[in-house]
Amino acid sequence: MVVTALQHETQSLIEILRTLPPTLKPRLEAYTDGACSGNPGPGGWGAVLYYQGLEQDLSGGEPLTTNNRMEMSAAIGLLQALPHPAQVEIYTDSQYLRDGITRWMVNWKKNGWMTSDKKPVKNKDLWLHLDELTTVHQVIWHWVKGHSGHPQNEHADALARNAIIAQQMSLMK
Numbered sequence: 603m604v605v606t607a608l609q610h611e612t613q614s615l616i617e618i619l620r621t622l623p624p625t626l627k628p629r630l631e632a633y634t635d636g637a638c639s640g641n642p643g644p645g646g647w648g649a650v651l652y653y654q655g656l657e658q659d660l661s662g663g664e665p666l667t668t669n670n671r672m673e674m675s676a677a678i679g680l681l682q683a684l685p686h687p688a689q690v691e692i693y694t695d696s697q698y699l700r701d702g703i704t705r706w707m708v709n710w711k712k713n714g715w716m717t718s719d720k721k722p723v724k725n726k727d728l729w730l731h732l733d734e735l736t737t738v739h740q741v742i743w744h745w746v747k748g749h750s751g752h753p754q755n756e757h758a759d760a761l762a763r764n765a766i767i768a769q770q771m772s773l774m775k
Contacts, residue, residue, distance in 0.1 A: 636669055
């Protein structure tokens with residue numbers, strides 16, 4: 603199914619995806635990033651979703667969090683926003699996120715969510731949520747070097763930094 607320019611003018615990309623048949627499993631591309639002012643401190647995440655030349659920004663934040671939690675929250679926020687199962691290529695500048703989901707999680711599960719040095723896995727709640735979402739969506743994970751001038755990664759970073767500002771402003775009220 604091809605999305606027309608007219609649809610784009612009147613609907614968000616997520617709304618357009620909602621109109622597609624649930625069995626279609628569209629191929630999407632996304633860039634995610636998380637940021638924190640202080641670690642821990644106010645944090646934000648950003649995701650930029652692409653489909654057939656269309657783009658949509660997603661973002662959110664928390665008043666007290668860590669950078670790693672925001673990196674994970676970006677991927678979770680993105681995948682949660684998708685109305686139907688999809689094939690998604692996610693580009694992240696977080697090796698923690700990419701390696702955790704593609705390399706470490708299988709052993710964490712086998713070891714009762716303990717690390718190789720027998721300590722509880724940090725951010726287990728978010729890893730469990732990501733694990734659940736990756737059973738719904740077919741995800742391919744890619745790593746990109748952060749703050750290296752990659753336009754889509756810089757866009758996701760700007761969304762995350764703006765979400766921090768929003769968190770800081772809400773704390774001042």
